[in-house]
Amino acid sequence: MNKLPASAVEVRGLHVKRGTTEVFTSLDFDIPRGQITGLMGPSGCGKTTLMRSIVGVQKVAGGTVTVLGDPAGTSTQRRRVAYDTQAASVYGDLTIEQNLRYFARIIGAPRSDVERVIDQVGLSGQARQTVDSLSGGQESRVSLAVAMLGSPELLALDEPTVGLDPVLRAELWDLFRGLAADGATIVVSSHVMDEALRCDRLILMRAGRIIADTTPTGLLSDTGQTDPDAAFLTLIERDVAGAGHTPTTRRAAREDGSE
Numbered sequence: 001m002n003k004l005p006a007s008a009v010e011v012r013g014l015h016v017k018r019g020t021t022e023v024f025t026s027l028d029f030d031i032p033r034g035q036i037t038g039l040m041g042p043s044g045c046g047k048t049t050l051m052r053s054i055v056g057v058q059k060v061a062g063g064t065v066t067v068l069g070d071p072a073g074t075s076t077q078r079r080r081v082a083y084d085t086q087a088a089s090v091y092g093d094l095t096i097e098q099n100l101r102y103f104a105r106i107i108g109a110p111r112s113d114v115e116r117v118i119d120q121v122g123l124s125g126q127a128r129q130t131v132d133s134l135s136g137g138q139e140s141r142v143s144l145a146v147a148m149l150g151s152p153e154l155l156a157l158d159e160p161t162v163g164l165d166p167v168l169r170a171e172l173w174d175l176f177r178g179l180a181a182d183g184a185t186i187v188v189s190s191h192v193m194d195e196a197l198r199c200d201r202l203i204l205m206r207a208g209r210i211i212a213d214t215t216p217t218g219l220l221s222d223t224g225q226t227d228p229d230a231a232f233l234t235l236i237e238r239d240v241a242g243a244g245h246t247p248t249t250r251r252a253a254r255e256d257g258s259e
């Protein structure tokens with residue numbers, strides 16, 4: 001068996017332009033294996049672009065993204081890396097079960113996975129309903145179920161809990177925790193800062209830069225806050241003032257010429 005690298009994802013000098021927007025000029029970070037890494041930050045900061053870069057669908061202008069030991073997007077990663085996009089990407093006129101059977105066939109996942117993932121996202125009662133007839137929260141869980149087919153080693157989940165009630169959100173976080181306990185690496189973006197506290201690791205971004213690469217405990221202790229929203233605002237304010245206290249923040253400040 002091949003020796004596995006310690007990091008599931010290694011990003012070096014990542015430069016991405018989308019249209020005329022310079023989304024990232026030079027990003028560097030690692031994502032450890034078997035952990036839940038949260039990608040947090042204001043709308044437009046680059047969370048989706050980063051996910052796209054990791055799963056290999058984003059055109060990059062420079063730098064490298066290495067995923068599970070190979071360049072992002074390598075064809076062998078098709079089964080090993082899954083991406084749950086921010087917008088639901090399933091067929092509205094097919095039932096949940098039909099969608100999952102279809103995607104299972106495409107990625108070569110066992111047929112028995114269909115029932116398993118439907119159950120894991122709590123949609124067994126709706127399995128024979130068309131996606132068009134589902135509520136928004138149910139529909140987003142169908143895409144999540146698709147991402148879980150074939151038990152991928154890395155799951156990139158872009159805001160998987162948006163629009164879900166607190167009970168369902170807690171259930172899904174338990175599910176993510178279970179997947180990580182089984183060895184999967186999970187990268188999950190969210191706007192909801194209390195979800196940050198459920199991650200093992202946190203990457204906080206602002207305007208295409210990483211302003212903190214930390215842990216939930218580190219986030220709260222570095223800022224002296226007890227509330228994650230307040231902690232994040234503190235980091236943003238520090239970044240705006242160009243007076244960051246973390247090495248990552250200071251490096252970013254140097255890079256954009258403010259230090």
Ligand SMILES: Nc1ncnc2c1ncn2[C@@H]1O[C@H](COP(=O)(O)OP(=O)(O)OP(=O)(O)O)[C@@H](O)[C@H]1O
Nearest residue numbers: 018019020021023042043044045046047048049050
């Ligand atoms: N096709 C595009 N052409 C030009 N700019 C783009 C394109 N797609 C994204 N952008 C810009 O890239 C930046 C990062 O966008 P991205 O979608 O990664 O942000 P995000 O953090 O996921 O935001 P949100 O929380 O709203 O989902 C934004 O400024 C956005 O306007």
Ligand SMILES: [Mg+2]
Nearest residue numbers: 047048049086
């Ligand atoms: Mg996004």
